[in-house]
Structure formats: structure tokens, C-alpha cells
Amino acid sequence: MTSLTDGWEPLEFPKIEQHSRYELIREDGSQVVKAHTSGGASGLIARLNVKPEGSLMLSWRWKVSNVFEKGDAREKAGDDYPARIYVAFEFQPDKAGFFERAKRKTVEVLFGEELPGNALNYIWANTLPEGEFITNPYAEETVMIAVSSGGEKAGEWVSIERDIVADYRKAFGESPPPIRGIAIMSDSDNTGERASAWYGDITLAPANVD
Secondary structure, rough: OOOOOOEEEEEEOOOOOOOOEEEEEOOOOOEEEEEEEEEEEEEEEEEEEEEOOOOOOEEEEEEEEEOOOOOOOOOHHHOOOEEEEEEOOOOOOHHHHHHHHHHHHHHHHHHHHHHOOOEOOOEEEOOOOOOOEEOOOOOOOOOEEEEOOOOOOOOOEEEEEHHHHHHHHHHOOOOOOOEEEEEEEEOOOOOOOEEEEEEEEEEEEEEEOO
16 A cells, blocks of 8 residues: 555545544554544445455454543444444345335435445454454444454554454354455544554455465
8 A cells, every 4th residue: 555545445424524534654664554533433445346255364453542431332322443444245135125225225326326235343342342243233234343352452553363254154144245345444423532543454365274
């Protein structure tokens, strides 16, 4: 990545006017993205069309300045995270009801874009234990997975590796459709708190087979 427009584009939300800030910096000789959120929400997304087969590993490293005191992955008022990685999958109309299909068609007509389907959110949680899977309080098609939790490692780089296929099967009980995007997001629009986060070395690759 030579700039934040190199394969990435802003991910913004119609009802949230205040956005998080993202900048490309160098730290300890490596290029990373630094995010800052203060009562707002937005992200950066890389659009993809990848069909997961077998095992597909998503790996990255991140660190945060702090977790949110009011953060609570189980409640709408606490649905904020200093750092998260969002994996969006293709919408499957044959598995959706009539009203869901109609809603999505309306969005496509009005805004000229297709909504994704199910999603996995890998989060740096406040109190949700590491390894916990829960449904997002706003959207049942999004499952939150706590891969980091609490403030004990705030200020330290933490490396994460996840098998997206295995996580999707555990979250939704079936094999995943194509991946349509991977996003980073630091948000605090519900809690009104502030934090900085750093994201580095995000890679998506088949699992190594010995």
C-alpha cells in the first residue's frame, strides 16, 4: 500500500456524519494504518470477490490505545470498538425472505449499490471474552467474534490469525459464499468515547498444508 486509496475506499454510513480518521504512517520501519475515533464511525474497505474453499486464513496485527469503558458487544449502546476487521459476504437471495429481498432492492435502486449479506466482525472487545461469538445487537446477519479483549494489552501489537471458513461455519452453520469485502473500522458513535488504533500486515491466503 502506497496510499490509503491504493485498493481501499471509504466506508461511510448515511446517518453518521462524524467520521473516524485514517492515515498511513511508518512505525518501527513498517507501514501501518493509524485510526482515530472520537464519537464517530467510518472505515476503509477493500472490495473483493473471493470464493473461500477449504481453509482461508485472515491474518493481521493491531494495537489500541484503550478500550471503551461503556463498550458492550451485547447492547446497541455499547456496540463500539477501538478496532475491528469486518468481513462481508455475498448476499444470497434464495435464502432470504420477501421483505429482506425487497429492502435490498430498494437500496440498490436508490443508492446504486448492493448490500452485502452475512458478515463476520473480528473485534477488540471491552469485556466480551476472547473466543466468544455473539450476534450483533443491530443486525442478526452479523456475528461478532472477540479475538482480543480488555485493556491489558493496550499499547502493544497483537498478532491474530483466523480461519474464515471455519468461523463462518460456526457462526452461520453452513459454508460461506464469496467474500465481497474486508474492512477495518474504529468506531465510537454509540459510546461517544475516543481511541486510537493501528492496523498492519493484513493478509488473506489459503492455509499452509504440511
